[in-house]
Amino acid sequence: xxxxxxxxxxxxxxxxxxxxxxxxxxxxxxxxxxxxxxxxxxxxxxxxxxxxxxxxxxxxxxxxxxxxxxxxxxxxxxxxxxxxxxxxxxxxxxxxxxxxxxxxxxxxxxxx
Amino acid sequence: xxxxxxxxxxxxxxxxxxxxxxxxxxxxxxxxxxxxxxxxxxxxxxxxxxxxxxxxxxxxxxxxxxxxxxxxxxxxxxxxxxxxxxxxxxxxxxxxxxxxxxxxxxxxxxx
Numbered sequence: 001x002x003x004x005x006x007x008x009x010x011x012x013x014x015x016x017x018x019x020x021x022x023x024x025x026x027x028x029x030x031x032x033x034x035x036x037x038x039x040x041x042x043x044x045x046x047x048x049x050x051x052x053x054x055x056x057x058x059x060x061x062x063x064x065x066x067x068x069x070x071x072x073x074x075x076x077x078x079x080x081x082x083x084x085x086x087x088x089x090x091x092x093x094x095x096x097x098x099x100x101x102x103x104x105x106x107x108x109x110x111x112x
Numbered sequence: 113x114x115x116x117x118x119x120x121x122x123x124x125x126x127x128x129x130x131x132x133x134x135x136x137x138x139x140x141x142x143x144x145x146x147x148x149x150x151x152x153x154x155x156x157x158x159x160x161x162x163x164x165x166x167x168x169x170x171x172x173x174x175x176x177x178x179x180x181x182x183x184x185x186x187x188x189x190x191x192x193x194x195x196x197x198x199x200x201x202x203x204x205x206x207x208x209x210x211x212x213x214x215x216x217x218x219x220x221x222x223x
Contacts (some may be wrong), residue, residue, distance in 0.1 A: 004155070006155075031209070033211070040215070040216070041215055041216070042116075042118075042201050042213030042214050042216050043156065043201070043213045044204075044213075045210055045211070045212070048209065056208070056209075056210065059154075060172050077134065087152045091155055091156075093155075098144075099192045100144075100146045100161055101146070101158070101211055102158070103148075103155035103157070104155050105153070105154050105155045106154075106155050
C-alpha cells in the first residue's frame with residue numbers, strides 16, 4: 001500500500017491558463033473521488049468514479065472542469081480558463097466499496 | 113443532500129486534558145461516519161470510524177459515539193498530547209456513496 005499519490009504538489013498559474021492534475025489511487029481501490037478544499041473549510045465533493053465510469057458530479061463542477069479516469073487506474077482533473085476563485089487545494093481520495101476514503105496530500109493551486 | 117455541522121471550530125486544551133468535538137447530520141439514511149485528522153500541508157488521514165449499527169467505538173485514546181435518533185456523533189480524545197494538535201473533520205456517508213464533511217475543528221494542545 002503506497003498510498004494515494006497526487007502531482008504536482010503545487011501549481012501556480014496565471015488567470016486564463018489551463019491546468020491538469022494527476023491522481024494515482026491505491027492500486028486495489030476501484031473508487032476514486034476528487035474534492036476541493038479552501039482555507040478553513042472541509043473538503044467539498046467534486047466528482048466520483050467507480051472504475052472508469054464517472055458516476056456523479058457536483059454542481060460545483062462547472063463546464064470548465066473535466067475529470068477522466070481512463071482504464072480505471074489514474075485520474076486527471078483539468079481546469080480550463082482558470083479564474084482566481086479556482087485557487088484551492090484539490091484532494092484526491094480512493095476507496096474500496098464500503099470502506100473509508102484514503103486521501104492524497106493534494107495539489108495546491110494558486111491562480112494569479 | 114446531506115448537511116454535516118461541526119462544533120466547535122477551534123478548541124484549546126491543556127496537555128493531558130480531554131477534547132470533545134461534536135457533529136450533527138441531516139440525512140437519516142447516512143450509515144457511516146469517519147473522522148479525519150489533517151496536519152498542515154497534508155491530506156486528511158482517517159483516525160477512527162463508526163457504522164450506524166454501532167453506538168460507540170474506542171481505539172486507545174480516541175473514541176467515537178453515535179446517537180442515530182438525535183443524528184449526532186462525537187469524537188473524544190483523552191490524555192491529549194501536543195502531537196494531537198491538528199484540524200479534525202467529521203464526515204457522513206449516505207447510501208449514494210458520497211461523503212459529506214464538516215467544516216473542521218482546529219485543536220491546539222498546550223504543553
